[in-house]
Amino acid sequence: MTNFPVADIRADFPILAEKIRNKPLVYLDNAASCQKPNAVIDSISHLYRHDYANIHRGVHTLSVRSTDKFEAARGKVRAFINAASHKEIIFVRGATEAVNLIAQTFGRANIKAGDEIVITAMEHHSNIVPWQMLCEQTGAVLRVAPMNVQGELIYEAFEALLNDKTRLVAVVHMSNALGTINPVQNIIAAAHAKGIPVMLDGAQAIPHLAVDVQALDCDFYVFSGHKLYGPSGIGVLYGKQALLEAMPPYQGGGDMIKTVSFEKSTYAGLPHKFEAGTPNIADVVGLGAAIDYLNGIGMAAIADYEAELLAYATEQAQQINGLRIIGEAAEKGAILSFVLDRIHPHDIGTMLDSLGIAIRAGHHCAMPVMDFYQIPATARASFAMYNTKEEIDVLMAGIKGLIEAFG
Amino acid sequence: MFEDLRDLYQEVIFDHNRNPRNFRVIDNADRKVEGFNPLCGDRLTLYLKMAGDTIQDASFQGSGCAISTASVSLMTEIIKGKTEAEAEALFKTFHEMTTGKTEDIQLEAVGKLAVLAGVREYPARVKCATLAWHTLDAALKNETQAISTE
Numbered sequence: 001m002t003n004f005p006v007a008d009i010r011a012d013f014p015i016l017a018e019k020i021r022n023k024p025l026v027y028l029d030n031a032a033s034c035q036k037p038n039a040v041i042d043s044i045s046h047l048y049r050h051d052y053a054n055i056h057r058g059v060h061t062l063s064v065r066s067t068d069k070f071e072a073a074r075g076k077v078r079a080f081i082n083a084a085s086h087k088e089i090i091f092v093r094g095a096t097e098a099v100n101l102i103a104q105t106f107g108r109a110n111i112k113a114g115d116e117i118v119i120t121a122m123e124h125h126s127n128i129v130p131w132q133m134l135c136e137q138t139g140a141v142l143r144v145a146p147m148n149v150q151g152e153l154i155y156e157a158f159e160a161l162l163n164d165k166t167r168l169v170a171v172v173h174m175s176n177a178l179g180t181i182n183p184v185q186n187i188i189a190a191a192h193a194k195g196i197p198v199m200l201d202g203a204q205a206i207p208h209l210a211v212d213v214q215a216l217d218c219d220f221y222v223f224s225g226h227k228l229y230g231p232s233g234i235g236v237l238y239g240k241q242a243l244l245e246a247m248p249p250y251q252g253g254g255d256m257i258k259t260v261s262f263e264k265s266t267y268a269g270l271p272h273k274f275e276a277g278t279p280n281i282a283d284v285v286g287l288g289a290a291i292d293y294l295n296g297i298g299m300a301a302i303a304d305y306e307a308e309l310l311a312y313a314t315e316q317a318q319q320i321n322g323l324r325i326i327g328e329a330a331e332k333g334a335i336l337s338f339v340l341d342r343i344h345p346h347d348i349g350t351m352l353d354s355l356g357i358a359i360r361a362g363h364h365c366a367m368p369v370m371d372f373y374q375i376p377a378t379a380r381a382s383f384a385m386y387n388t389k390e391e392i393d394v395l396m397a398g399i400k401g402l403i404e405a406f407g
Numbered sequence: 408m409f410e411d412l413r414d415l416y417q418e419v420i421f422d423h424n425r426n427p428r429n430f431r432v433i434d435n436a437d438r439k440v441e442g443f444n445p446l447c448g449d450r451l452t453l454y455l456k457m458a459g460d461t462i463q464d465a466s467f468q469g470s471g472c473a474i475s476t477a478s479v480s481l482m483t484e485i486i487k488g489k490t491e492a493e494a495e496a497l498f499k500t501f502h503e504m505t506t507g508k509t510e511d512i513q514l515e516a517v518g519k520l521a522v523l524a525g526v527r528e529y530p531a532r533v534k535c536a537t538l539a540w541h542t543l544d545a546a547l548k549n550e551t552q553a554i555s556t557e
Contacts (some may be wrong), residue, residue, distance in 0.1 A: 021411055325420030344426075344472035346447050347416075350532060354411045363448055376470060401408040406421060406473070 004305040009297065010386050012037040014254050023356030026391045031176050031204060031335055031382030032360050033226045036290075040230055044282045054278055056255060070281055073288025074271070080291045081221065082212040083238055087270035090244070091279055094235035095203035096126040099170070100198055101237055101274065105132040105247040106220075107168070113139030115167045120158065120182070121147045121372060122175040127201045131170065140167070147372070151178035151327040155186065162194050169198045173205035173221075175365035177378070178327030179335030180309075181205070188217055196310035197243065203227055206304055207384065208333045210299040213238050220395040229384075230290035231283035237274070244270050251276040256314035302385045306334040309383045309392065316396045322403060337364075340399070343406050345379040350404040351354035352379075357395055414525035415532070423477035426462045428484050429466040441471075441553035442542030444534055449475045453483075460491045472535050478523055479539035485518060491547050498540045505536050509529065 010016050015035045018025045027035060044250045047069060053062035063068055071086075078086045086168065092098045117131050121144055131142050143166075145158035153171075169191045174181045188198045197219035202211060206223040213221050219364070220239045226232035239247075247255055252277035258266040267273045294302070313336050317323055322341035340348060349361030360380045363370045370376060381395055411418065436454035443450050451469030455462055465483040470476075486494045500516055507527035526536045534556045545554045 344447075344470075344476075346472040346532070346535065347474070350415070350529065351409055351412060354409055362446065370448065376450070398408075405409050405416070407425070 020356040028358040028381040030384035076288040090274040092239040094224040100238035103134040107134045165174045171203045176204045177364040179332040180329035181331040223286040230287035234283035252278045310334045337378040337380045345377040348379040419522045420477040423480040425472035427480040438546040440546040444556040474535035
């Protein structure tokens with residue numbers, strides 16, 4: 001392996017020292033949620049111990065300190081995804097809330113009966129259901145671009161769906177169920193050529209790839225903090241400033257207004273227009289700490305290391321009789337979804353758990369993907385920068401052992 | 408390798424998973440109900456042939472994990488010849504056994520089903536064991552709508 005400092009990184013994540021059922025934890029459920037480094041845990045604790053008050057309110061010292069930290073974290077997010085302005089960074093609860101926000105503001109304002117929204121066959125439920133709800137409200141139509149059996153978008157079929165009724169393309173950057181990385185650059189160029197804006201669901205991509213929203217030229221990019229080694233309950237909506245300016249607010253309340261009277265209220269400017277109420281202050285600060293931590297390692301180095309992990313895991317898995325990998329896209333992130341002959345994923349999950357190995361078993365909030373492969377569920381090992389080849393060996397030994405136990 | 412799981416995955420469970428009993432359709436079934444666990448995708452269809460209020464024959468089709476397959480397979484064996492009231496009473500005892508609400512369940516009362524008592528230590532797997540029984544409960548109440556664990 002490369003000189004990637006995985007031992008140092010592991011030492012920064014206290015939970016990795018946990019014993020599970022008297023065995024060392026092998027945490028391979030990172031696509032569901034990543035573990036947190038001391039830097040994140042300590043930043044939240046430090047805020048509550050020394051700097052906490054409500055933000056954008058008081059003139060007192062703690063409110064100023066809290067506000068400074070909160071807005072500094074916004075600046076870190078802006079730089080991390082290379083947005084043009086901090087005004088384009090909206091804090092939400094997670095990627096799910098961000099998609100719902102876009103559907104209910106941009107969508108309600110711009111998408112009408114007969115209009116079309118294009119998604120792909122490999123979307124997470126959070127990038128399906130909000131659009132179905134919008135379609136029910138407006139009479140718009142949801143169009144689904146198909147994928148092939150490797151789990152790759154059939155690009156020509158996607159392009160053929162774009163027409164003069166298409167009002168939005170909303171696609172996943174990296175699939176949580178399959179690992180597929182979509183050709184987002186081409187998707188965006190094709191949509192823009194027809195004047196169609198593009199939203200990327202980056203929930204899965206953000207911890208694995210360096211994301212530059214200006215280079216991508218996407219119109220919206222959404223992600224969750226908890227998959228980026230940050231806290232749960234915090235996420236980011238990036239939107240191009242002109243689009244966000246034109247959108248109506250999402251929720252009404254304090255902090256999102258300029259003036260309020262009983263006759264009429266006026267709204268605050270960006271980004272506050274979309275941040276009604278006291279936000280999740282501590283977790284925004286925690287997310288900022290996660291970004292500082294990742295910048296210290298470098299996203300390019302992380303991507304290289306994870307590619308090595310995935311290649312090793314794939315090679316090992318291919319040698320196991322009766323194991324079938326689900327999702328074999330040429331462009332793929334560090335996710336190994338698989339099924340075993342005659343052994344249900346939930347049994348795999350329970351048996352591996354008894355060895356201290358945490359994987360996900362289920363439909364991964366992507367029931368249409370399971371239907372496509374005509375399977376009820378998969379077992380999924382998903383890797384992060386703190387995983388090792390040795391852990392993959394433990395996983396593979398466990399899989400071989402349970403195949404033997406089932407007989 | 409899996410010593411810790413001996414209480415959960417007993418040989419009887421592996422056996423019923425490999426060779427499920429009564430895995431067939433009853434063509435002239437009096438009751439037919441579908442059970443579904445949306446969390447894990449387990450799906451089964453339960454068929455009952457009644458003679459008065461006695462279950463003359465029981466069978467199932469579907470796919471699920473080893474726990475759910477063994478549970479429904481064992482259930483179709485044990486309920487044959489039981490009256491509706493007896494089957495309901497067994498459901499109640501089974502439910503208590505698997506959800507751990509009763510400390511000292513009489514394991515003799517459930518016979519072979521005792522091999523599933525281990526799930527009570529695995530809250531995430533309890534529904535795998537009880538799906539079959541909830542489906543039976545619906546069938547005994549003559550409900551025809553598919554039932555769901557959620």
